[in-house]
Amino acid sequence: MVNLGDVFPNFQVDSTAGRIDFHEWLGNSWAILFSHPADYTPVCTTELGRVVQLVPEFQKRGVKLIALSCDDVESHKGWSKDVLAYVKETKDFPYPIISDKDRSLAVKLGMVDPDEKDSAGMPLTCRAVFIIGPDKKLKLSFLYPATTGRNFNEILRVIDSLQLTATKKVATPVDWKAGDKCMVVPSLSNDEAKKMFPDMTVVELPSGKQYVRMTPVDSQVRM
Structure with a gap:
């Protein structure tokens, strides 16, 4: 589990944007890493679609976005088309989705929801949100159960607060x-x-x- 003020762990993972080294991808930017339980699920589709709509707002604040679930990259790529269709967006999917099939990253970051399992009985990731600063330290985290969708307007609000109070x-x-x-x-x-x-x-x-x-x-x- 990462505590506030800790340097966020680095990791190398496969994603819809190819192989990613997290700290290298982060650079000197603010970033949000948010997880979802599974592809092709209703609440997650609404959440990732809302983030697609809000990309310009995050860009104004210099914030990079990256999502994660336990499905593989090909599943992510197929599902992302549904997400775009849900919000009536015709452009390319605007942020990477990490694959964490073996749950190693979910376990490392404390994102496993013990009450939600896939068809094989494997635990799913909860709805976590990690906001990381340019110094690569964790600035804020949320942890939602799989059954509750997040409010990304609130996440924009706390970004505004974090960036203001940092200076x-x-x-x-x-x-x-x-x-x-x-x-x-x-x-x-x-x-x-x-x-x-x-x-x-x-x-x-x-x-x-x-x-x-x-x-x-x-x-x-x-x-």
Whole structure:
């Protein structure tokens, strides 16, 4: 199991884009690795189709995409045509799908769903999402059961938060989305915060402690 902040393990695998060395493929980019239980299944088809539709949004954020399941590459290639048809897309499939037939990568990354099995009784991968930064470290992970489809608008939202908080001394509050006010991190004193964020406002609370400090995203003074 990979923990937040760990360097994401490197691996070499077959995929619909040929043989991939993961760290080489990643380069200096952000990336999302997401797994699905099996090809030619209904929920997975909707998920991969939604990602196809959102490729331009991920590209704007400099994020590479790569999927994974336990089926072989030829199965992936055939199924990807169904995915494109489902979302009425005529272009080529825009991101690689990894083959993990022996489940070695799924086991290594802690992605096996013990309650879901294929026709041969082999366990399937769950719906995992790993967001990896340019430093090749794990920034965020989700783990869904096979029966629950993911929300990729939420994944875009957390990418926006991760990329913002990687470069500015802010955190993002509940339900935050790009353009909303964010929160000044507690490690800055009020004096430091006022210098860095001239438009900062402090929320008055019964405790009198000034720890909820809001600022527009674009108000930081370059230090």
